[in-house]
Amino acid sequence: MSGFLGKLVLLVLVIVGVWLVFRAATRSAVPGKAKPRANRAGRQAGAETIEDMRACARCGTYVPAQGGQACGRGDCPLLPRV
Template sequence: MFGLPTLPKLILIAAVIAVIWYFFRRTQAVKRNEGAGGAAGPAQNAPKNAKPIEDMVQCKSCGAYFPAKTGCSCGRS
């Protein structure tokens, strides 16, 4: 009932699998580009309430990092 498939049938099955794989990869690439911002850029995807990035400095006394605009909360210097 289920014998070995002939060469043309194997080629057809391989072609169908290749086409399905190609379209799957293509749709994944499109989704990945849309999620990364695409041509719009990542700045437009930032949340509206996001805080700006601040420079951090290391406290000479305790070694903790804190924003450069504020002082360290360790109270040593």
């Protein structure tokens, strides 16, 4: 019976080992899953400021509320007047 029990324990160890290797490989390959490091100012690396957005009155495309650029349509209300 000890031969069967030894093989069973070995099988469980192999399955757990494969699972751990697979989990470590997929964790490093998936972007955005790793925790970003904080820089000296205490902010997260790559953190950007969040802007309020508003919908274009003509086409509904969301543009920044402050200093938004034109959406590209000829009748865009954000186009500079000449």
